[in-house]
Amino acid sequence: MNNNAGNTRxxxxxxxxxxxxxxxxxxxxxVIVATSKHNTQYLMGGYKFIxxxxxxxxxxxxxxxxxxxxxxxxxxxAYVGNRMEGAEHHNNPFWTPAVHTATWGTQDAAGLAVDHLxxxxxTSGRIGIEPAFLPSDARDLLASRLDGARFVDATHALERxxxxxxxxxxxxLRRASELITDSMLATIxxxxxxxxxxxxxxxxxxxxxxxGLHFEYCLLTLGASHNRAASSQAWAEGExxxxxxxxxxxxxxxxxxxxxxxxxxxxxxxxxxxEVESIQQTAFAGVRAGATGSEMIVAAEDVLKASPSAxxxxxFCHGMGxxxxxxxxxxxxxxxxxxxxxxxxxxxAGMVISVETTMLHPKRGFIKLEDTxxxxxxxxxxxxxxxxxxxxxxV
Numbered sequence: 001m002n003n004n005a006g007n008t009r010x011x012x013x014x015x016x017x018x019x020x021x022x023x024x025x026x027x028x029x030x031v032i033v034a035t036s037k038h039n040t041q042y043l044m045g046g047y048k049f050i051x052x053x054x055x056x057x058x059x060x061x062x063x064x065x066x067x068x069x070x071x072x073x074x075x076x077x078a079y080v081g082n083r084m085e086g087a088e089h090h091n092n093p094f095w096t097p098a099v100h101t102a103t104w105g106t107q108d109a110a111g112l113a114v115d116h117l118x119x120x121x122x123t124s125g126r127i128g129i130e131p132a133f134l135p136s137d138a139r140d141l142l143a144s145r146l147d148g149a150r151f152v153d154a155t156h157a158l159e160r161x162x163x164x165x166x167x168x169x170x171x172x173l174r175r176a177s178e179l180i181t182d183s184m185l186a187t188i189x190x191x192x193x194x195x196x197x198x199x200x201x202x203x204x205x206x207x208x209x210x211x212g213l214h215f216e217y218c219l220l221t222l223g224a225s226h227n228r229a230a231s232s233q234a235w236a237e238g239e240x241x242x243x244x245x246x247x248x249x250x251x252x253x254x255x256x257x258x259x260x261x262x263x264x265x266x267x268x269x270x271x272x273x274x275e276v277e278s279i280q281q282t283a284f285a286g287v288r289a290g291a292t293g294s295e296m297i298v299a300a301e302d303v304l305k306a307s308p309s310a311x312x313x314x315x316f317c318h319g320m321g322x323x324x325x326x327x328x329x330x331x332x333x334x335x336x337x338x339x340x341x342x343x344x345x346x347x348x349a350g351m352v353i354s355v356e357t358t359m360l361h362p363k364r365g366f367i368k369l370e371d372t373x374x375x376x377x378x379x380x381x382x383x384x385x386x387x388x389x390x391x392x393x394x395v
Contacts, residue, residue, distance in 0.1 A: 011075055011095055011096065011097045012095060013069075013074045013077070013095060014044070014045030015042065015043060015045075015161065016161070017074050019160075019161060020032075020069065020071075020161050021071050023157040023160050023161060024128065025071065027128065027152060027153075027154065027156065027157045028126055028152055029128035029154055030070065030071055030122055030125035030126045030127070030128075031069065031070040031117065031125055031126075031127055031128065032068070032069045032129075032154050032157070032158070033066055033067075033068050033113055033117075033128065033129055033134075033142075034066065034067045034068075034069070034158065035064060035129070035130050035133045036132075036133035036158075037133075038322040039067070039130065039158045039162075040065045040067045040079075041251050042161070042162055042322060043067040043069065044067060044079060044094060044095070044096075045095060046251060047088075047092075048251060049063070049065065049081065049082060049084075049088065051063075051082070051084060052082070053214075058105075059105065060105065061105025061106050061107070062106060064103070064105070064135065064138060065079070065081050065082075065109075066078075066079070066081075066109055066112075066113050067079055067080075067096070068098075068113060068116055070120055075097055076097070076098075076120040077095075077096040077097060077098065078096050078099070079094050079096040079098070079099050079100065079101075080100045080101075080103060080113055080116070081099075081100070081103065082101065082103055083102055083103065083104065084101075085101040086099075088101075089101060098119075100112045100115075100116065106135045106137050107137055107141050110137075110138040110139075110141040110142050111141060111145075113142065114141070114142060123145075123146050123147070123148070123149060124146070124147065124148035124149055125149060125150075126149075126150050126152050127142070127146065127149050127150065127151050127152065128151075128152050128153070128154030128157065129151050129152070129153070129154060130155050130158070131153055159326060159327045160327060162321055162326060163326070163348070164348050165321060165350045165352055165374070166350070169321070170350065170374055172250050172251070172252040173249075173252045173253075173254070173320065173321070173352055173372065173374070173383060174374070174381075174383045175249050176213065176248065176249035176252050176254030176383075177254040177372045177383030178384050179208065179211045179212065179213050179247065180213065180254040180255075180256050180384060181256060181384035181386050181387060182207075182211060183207035183213070183245070183247070184204065184207075184243050184245060184258045185258065185386065185387045185391055186207050187203045187204040188243065188258070188260035188387075188391045188392075188393050189391070189392070189393065189395045190203055191235055191241070191260070191394065192262075192394045193234075193235060193236060193237050193394065194234050195234060195235050196231070196233060196234050196235075197220050197222060197229075197230050197232070197233050197234075198231065198232060200218075200220060200235070200241075200243075201230050204243065204245060205218070208245070213247035213248060213254070214248040214249070215247055215248075216245075216246040216247055216253075217246050218243065218244070218245045219242075219243075219244040219245070220241070220243055220244070221240075221241065221242040221365055222235050222239055222240075223235075223240065224362075224363055224364065225365060225366070226360050226365065226366050228244070228366070235393065237262050237263050238261075238263050239261070239262055240259060240260065240269065240365045240366070240367065241259065241261070241262070241393065242257060242259060242260075242365070242368050243258055243259075243260065244256070244257035244368065244370060246324060251322055252322060253320060253321065253322065253323065253324050254383075254384070255320065255324050255354055255372065256370050256371065256372060256384050257356065257370035258387045258388065258391060259273060259368070259369070259389075259390055260390070260392070261390050261391070261392060261393065262393040263392075265390040268364065269367075269390065272309065272359060272361060272364060272367050273389065273390060275307050275308065275309055275313070275359070276313070276367055276368065277369065278303055278307070279303050279304050279307070279313075279315055279357040280300075280355060280357050280369050280371060282299050282300045282302075282303045283296050283297070283299065283300035283315070283317065283355050283357075284355065284373065284382075285299070286299050286300075287347070287355075287373055287375060287380040288375065288376070288377070288378060288380065289348055289349040289377045289378075290346050291346065292343065292345065292346055292347065293317065293328060293330035293342060293343045293345070293353075296317065297315070297317060297330065297331065297343065300357075301315055304357070309359055312361060312362065313357065313360070314357070314358045314360075315356070315357050316331060316334055316335070316356050316357075316358070317330045317331060317353055317354065317355050317356070318331070318336070318353065318354050319342075319351065319352065319353055320352045320353060320354050320372060324354075325338070327342060327351075328342035328345070328347065328353065329341050329342045330342055330343050330353070331343065348375060349375055349376055349377050350374070350375065351374075351375045352372065353372075353373050353375070354370060354371070354372055355371050355372075356368065356369065356370035357369055369388060371384070371388070372384060
């Protein structure tokens with residue numbers, strides 16, 4: 001079913017089509033069939049269907065939204081979605097000229113994609129797909145009905161498209177970071193001696209939800225332990241808390257870490273967090289448009305190597321946006337398994353990165369700062385720039 005009811009808006013794509021066309025040309029792609037939630041959301045200007053926000057499974061299959069985009073021909077674009085999305089389109093018309101809201105599973109979605117590719121004459125072209133986000137039954141159906149088509153991995157092209165954020169995206173990432181920071185500081189202040197990890201994590205979930213975030217995770221440590229999973233472990237006087245949380249604001253990720261202490265931090269704790277902060281500040285000093293990620297990383301790692309706690313401290317940096325590790329990719333397999341293919345490329349204004357230093361102290365516990373920076377021409381803007389020292393619990 002091609003449902004365009006109520007769509008009186010011009011077909012103006014909400015992304016840089018010239019950039020995508022260039023990336024597709026470089027990758028040898030004629031038409032993209034995007035199927036990941038983050039890329040379909042991006043290509044649809046931020047739209048995602050709330051019914052499947054928490055889980056994709058339904059019946060014997062799963063929800064599989066698709067955005068079809070032909071290089072140089074945005075007027076040939078289509079959105080393939082669930083039957084209930086026809087109501088969403090009616091109320092807030094999608095930008096794509098063709099809208100097929102008629103699916104309940106993966107194979108009917110793939111079948112509608114085939115029908116659209118036939119209509120625009122691209123059944124034997126070079127079809128860009130996202131292999132990690134295309135179920136095998138959907139791919140098998142595409143292959144069986146697109147005789148002569150060649151499938152090309154479009155993951156890299158779509159990552160490059162999203163690497164530089166628009167002002168609206170930056171505003172959402174800033175908001176996510178600010179709300180997470182507020183939530184973490186409120187959670188630390190509310191925790192008391194005897195508060196368990198499970199109770200503290202639940203408190204953070206409520207704080208984030210009440211502020212309009214979608215809570216995603218909390219990695220929490222108390223005392224000397226390095227274990228960040230929820231448990232019945234209780235906070236005790238004099239112990240540290242590391243609270244690392246990811247929250248989602250309109251699809252964009254905030255990911256920060258702050259430190260708490262129950263009581264007054266002693267001199268050793270002050271010194272240890274100062275070591276972490278010194279590494280962070282060295283990294284920040286190298287952040288600006290035109291500089292390379294490797295320059296920043298080398299400078300930070302040089303300070304780390306000279307640190308008294310170097311043997312149990314680690315530095316890491318990664319891109320941020322719709323997902324928590326995206327372009328720019330700055331470090332190889334550290335700790336997430338991907339190649340740091342952007343380390344020696346100039347950073348660009350509008351990119352967003354996470355900078356984090358983690359100390360696994362054998363006696364004092366997990367001591368970490370994680371900060372979010374938006375690259376600017378003259379340097380950077382930090383999002384959620386509060387609570388970066390020792391925050392007192394039980395106040």
